[in-house]
Amino acid sequence: MTPNPAESVPKIRLRGVRKRFGSNVVLDGIDLDVATGESLVVIGGSGSGKSVLLKCILGLLRPDSGSIEIDGEETVGLSGRARDRVNAHIGMLFQGAALFDSLPVWENVAFGLIQGRRAGRAEARARALACLKQVGLRPSVAELYPAELSGGMQKRVGLARAIAAQPDIVFFDEPTTGLDPIMADVINDLIVATTRDLGATALSITHDMASATKIGDRIAMLYKGRLIWVGGAQEVFDSGNAHVDQFVRGRAEGPITDEADAG
């Protein structure tokens, strides 16, 4: 059987991505492929460069060198409308949800539709309410402001905003940080359900292993600016890599020291 060429092109493809801030090398030659429909989780300690990696892919930071392709299109150096066209297919859940304080919840969720896609307010509002329902929030929440919500509710609204424009790719930046274990599990379930419903490719960064194994098909570990291990989510506790082993079991003793937390 002849392989479909579209299937052989990874959704996200990174080659030799490097980024440094002054003398501090944060990403030191990252090679990574994320297949269409796959959920990949990047794990690593605080300051290991996970957020920088995500921001480079999103175009919020420009790598010093290397290539980042989305759907086979080179995105490094894209700006203006070309960047907006790429980002229109991407949804993002930020670590602190990053909701707009000045807008009510429904306008936060519908923001990408109203501003980015020029949808009518009534249509965007209906879509926002549907997304809020999808993440388990009542319609009455739509009129509240972000400051009136709990941390877990803010994450749900952030998730609703990330999926509102029905993106092909969704990024999750530390989706469970700051949540209690039950709420963290609820958010993990929502992430799995919403990305499955969308059929989207997901790239998450986290240091929460419960979250990583629940939402990821594959897991990659970032250490000192390099991906030191990539494998299936179920193999991570039996990786044979001393660094990965120390991280996933949360041990103070091992090859990873505080010195590594320089990113």
Add this chain to the structure above:
Amino acid sequence: MNFLAIVGRVFLAFVLQVGRFAMFTGRAVSHIVRPPFYPRLIARQMVEIGYYSLPVVGLTTLFSGMVLALQSHTGFARFSAEGAVATVVVISLTRELGPVLAGLMVAGRIGAAMAAEIGTMRVTEQIDALSTLSTNPFKYLVAPRLIAGITMLPLLVLVGDIIGVFGGYLIGTTKLDFNPATYIARTVEFLETIDVVSGLVKAAVFGFVIALMGCYHGYHSRGGAQGVGAATTNAVVSASILILILNYVITELFFAQ
């Protein structure tokens, strides 16, 4: 570290800042004139800058007009030129005190608020969120504030001028025994169009500077609450200093012989 290395590092940091500021200004100005526009956001900023600053600017110019009338009367009485009080009040207010005082008051009120709001948006990743939602932060956050600053400051100054002249009139007619009709006649008799226009041009420039400084320092704030605090202070101080420097430059351009 040797002395030359320190000098070099400071100089390079200065050049970096100047370059960054020039690029920010260029991008900001380019987004003022290019669509899409956000009329709702522009209107909101206009209300914030124009309407809500009116009490502060009105009070400032009212008392400035009053004190000008008193001071010029006591000064001019020394050489029997009390009749010039009304003219001095209106020219001082329209050319200098109206735009400068309104500019400084608005810099304290609006420049600080802009820096704090945009700075908070920066440190809580709301600005990054805008970019990921295909919305240019310059267009959405900076351009509406610049447009509102440029258009609202002249209107504020115009109203402030009138209130200030009224302050002078109040003192002139109630304390200094001027005939009301004579005071008003003296006010308009020697007033020229350029006196008012130069003040309004200054106001537009100051409005631009206040909004630009608020946005620039907010946009580049770093490091949580402390960074936002520093951005707020820097926005007010830099806008105030630039207002005083540009006031001289514009006066020189309009009135130097």
